[in-house]
Amino acid sequence: MTSRSVDEHARRVRALLAPALAHRTELVAVTAALGRVLAGDVHSPLDLPPFRNSQMDGFAVAAASVRTAPVTMPVAETVAAGDAGPAHLPPGTAVRIMTGAPVPDGADAVVPVEDTESTTDEVTVRVARGAGEYVRDRGSDVHAGDLLLAAGARLTARHLSMFAAVGLVEVPVLRRPRVAVITTGAELVEAGRALEPGQIYDSNGIALSASLEANGAEVSSVDRSTDDVDLFREILHRATASADLVITSGGVSMGEFEVVREVLTPLGGWFGHVAMQPGGPQGLAEVDGVPVLNFPGNPVSTLVSFEVFARPELRRAAGLVPIEVERLPLEVPLTSVPGKRQFLRGRRLAGSVTLESGPGSHLVAALARADVLIDVPEDVTAMEPGDDVRVWPL
């Protein structure tokens, strides 16, 4: 069986996945764009505010006519928000105006209602106001053509509010990579059924689909196959029809009933050993022009393989910020197998990191409690408290 380092396998995964997961743009409704990543610069199609309007409930006046407050003048009209309003303010008069209503030509200030006394026909302005006060000019927020937001931003409620305010219906976002999941293993049973002797519950389907969702991908399908090669082949071709990437779990190691290896080797797939623990047996193939990543079936091996090989590629494809690997001092000693890069389950403390469990790949409960992977290099066999280790956040 051929063997590779983690870095070499990661390079080959990237070479195969990068073109398949290259950025592609789609238009989505602004109302459905929360959390998506903007695929192009967005410019404003209009001035905001689109017309000169009042910042307060009060009276629109010519500032020159209230310079000697208090002053009493006739109220020409009332203009509410949503009204077109009068085109022009007759000289020496005021217009009763609501917040957001258009300020007529000839008026250049708004006197807030609390600084006035009024009847239906007349208003007494008690406080002088200068030109421009409480008037929002057209385009004072945004001018038509202004850059609203640059490509690459992850869209928040505030961004969507801005897009809606300028009347945009759709925005260009990165299409999420579509990924199909196939779990394999004759021993796997769906939750909700009783276990027969020798059977276990399938946890890799939800583990992979939830991990994909959490890293910006869209799960196009989740299927479970037995060790039957015809069934697996059928599920595989169905998956490639609508996915940018297929991820399988199980069926890749040295046993006799390894359905994934058996079907994909004749199609040119690579199967071999990656010098890591957990997650040693790995595969990589291309079927129907779609890359296929083959992870081992132990639940912890599957999830660690996802973190190490799939997550960086998927996050890049989705336009998400990369995972930042840190260096932290160990709280406890550890030992490691020579010649294998170990990814131990750990937990971050204040300024250091500790182990969450032993190295057994079946320890799903320990993995659930972990919040980091501790990355121990191939050539290291023992580390002491205080030694720095590389730590991958989960």
Place this chain on the structure above:
Amino acid sequence: MTSRSVDEHARRVRALLAPALAHRTELVAVTAALGRVLAGDVHSPLDLPPFRNSQMDGFAVAAASVRTAPVTMPVAETVAAGDAGPAHLPPGTAVRIMTGAPVPDGADAVVPVEDTESTTDEVTVRVARGAGEYVRDRGSDVHAGDLLLAAGARLTARHLSMFAAVGLVEVPVLRRPRVAVITTGAELVEAGRALEPGQIYDSNGIALSASLEANGAEVSSVDRSTDDVDLFREILHRATASADLVITSGGVSMGEFEVVREVLTPLGGWFGHVAMQPGGPQGLAEVDGVPVLNFPGNPVSTLVSFEVFARPELRRAAGLVPIEVERLPLEVPLTSVPGKRQFLRGRRLAGSVTLESGPGSHLVAALARADVLIDVPEDVTAMEPGDDVRVWPL
């Protein structure tokens, strides 16, 4: 018009909302639980692994019989993952075994295939193995009854993997608060239609619904009302029928066409001025036993009101970690209106904070660029670079 401080209004909002948004539990499928908050401790219904099984592809043996390796012995049977397997290993023989397959009674070690040579009927074990090697004991990961995860955890892919592995179909999670959104204003137009004079696009519907979604709530409805009191009343009663909380925008200030205030005041609602900028005019009511939070209609006022009054309550109700208000030094000077607590739009720099815009409540583009609110106390009128300010992350 009555007036309140921000803290006093926040207290009254909390008193009204807390019982309506008290934690309630619902069961959801494990496959749909990503990101939800666990509402009760979850214990394992079974041992994991559920049976003693092989960690490797190889041969199950009695360790005592391979103590003098190399040793050759007959192969009694083959057991694959998913097989029930033989009940017992005949003494002096080996069973060919695949990863995950049950280890028969009488066998207490597995010799990996790479340490053997075999024909169909016979195997030569080249390396001695001690009792327990490459055998995963029943319950070595989790025992039936063990605590898997405590209430309050936000569920990740790793948690869901663990739940699936022990065969759980559903888990108890906190029900998300259901919130209805009603925007009001005769001037509001839906995106996709041309603006008539005096009209603007409605941005508060998406601003509030996306903010709710981002803070763990479920948006039960989003409606837009004109200033027609009958229409607003009808929409309001429809909203309270399926929501734990209703949030409105607009119609609360001192103008003449204030539909929200007009409908809710006779029902016992409070409308008045909160000493803050933006977001001064506020309302708080209870209709059909459902709390109704009434925000002003300027887009920036609406979003700031949400952050200050709604977000803390919603996050508590959803079981999410509270927003952490920090103190950071100012990069630039600022001035503020006396007697009003100001929430200025700012941007975090390395170790400090700067202003993103002026105080105008219509500056939605500036708010979109901001990532914090700078909280300037009521009694402060000017601050200098280097002064510490309270900063709310957005």
